[in-house]
Amino acid sequence: MDLFKESLNRYRLRRTGEMQVDGLVFINEHLLPLVKRDKSLEQLCAAASLPGVVGHVCGMPDIHEGFGLPIGGVMATAEGGVISAGAVGMDINCGVRLLNTNIQAKEVPIPVLRKLLQKIEEYVPTGIGKKSKHRDMDGKIFESVIYQGAGSLIERGCGWSDDLKNTEEKGFLSGASLEAVSRKACERGKEQLGTLGGGNHFIEVQIVEEVYSRVEGDLFGLLPGMLAVMIHTGSRGFGHQICTDYSRSLLGAAKRHGIDLPNRGLACAPVDSKEGRDYYAAMACAVNYAFANRQMITHDVRRAFGDVFGCPPETLGLKLVYDVAHNIAKWEKHNGKKILVHRKGATRALPPGHPQNPPSYIETGHPVLVPGSMGTASYVLTGTEKATESFYSANHGAGRKMSRKSAIKEISRDQFESSMMGVLYNSRNYKELLDEAPVAYKDIDQVVETLVAIGMVRKIARLRPLGVIKGKD
């Protein structure tokens, strides 16, 4: 593997062997050794060998090994190129949304915060395999969610009209078709709308700890000392099943279309083939489902705030700052060409003035939401014109540095508890949260500063967790 430093925090993986394009890795000296311990750079090289890949295959500073494309990877293909399920990820449209509030954190004593977390948990089922409490949301409503995304729920009173304009793609991707989705996936999906899930998914009550740029902070409704709520979840068992189904069928498709796969995780088919079109249609279903899932949880979080503070939720602010997808493939125009950008553990980060920004954020660029690990800070960023090489993408979080298995084995109780000082969390048994312990993740400040130093993103605000809800069994 031929990796060399080209400029500050920017490394080139030069084309060798089957690679069609170079790779670019945005990383600093502190993070690079962590990345070299796993197979993520090899996985970038493998992705660079797929037919029709264009530009550079990119690695973000939070990159780590995944199934197919590494998490923290961006791969774009041209019309006539391929689409790959493993380059989107298991959790299709895993993403983050942020709500602001007009509540001063210092006015909320710990017992009230605890009550708030309990009330949210009462409304939002958390953990693997959990089912929706919105039993009225199955059947017909499932179908409208699949085709209309978050808007379908807002029409039904589970949200405010402004929510949609502050959601990436207005909460819906066109081209969805349930005909491309297995019955099994639908059965799983129907039962899980409005559930959090497990793993790195969370709902956090945060304090706006620092605002770096007043103009954007004011525009996003993020003022120092105020409470905010961050929601991190995706398409649950629905998207997972779709990825599982297509990872298999795309293997056969690749073979039929004469594509020599570097590994099974990158199973793919030409975008204009039957299999490629079907995967896109199924992925769009899961994208819309995930936007709706975050919308439903938003609705439940607002209800919980209203209950605990004893007033209508809209009097507490609770406006949707933004909602971004972290795992998605989308047709976008770059340099005048229509390309299919696969982002897996990467966030779109449009620069100011870009027409795809919502009108209210056109002057600044939309908020880029980057969650830290449980117990550590999250960031709100904006994109810049310098991120053209990554197709206007930024990192999606801190990124793991330990596997779940080794985290459970190696992290002590003392280490866990000291890393969670000052943060409420919903478990008495620290062991069930060990795989998500802050020490299992890279340093979020290092990760964010890597891109800030290059000028690919700007810091707007830093949010510190006060209370976190994680999924557990």
Next chain:
DNA sequence: ATGTAC
């Protein structure tokens, strides 16, 4: 990430 199994 995930009813951690075809």
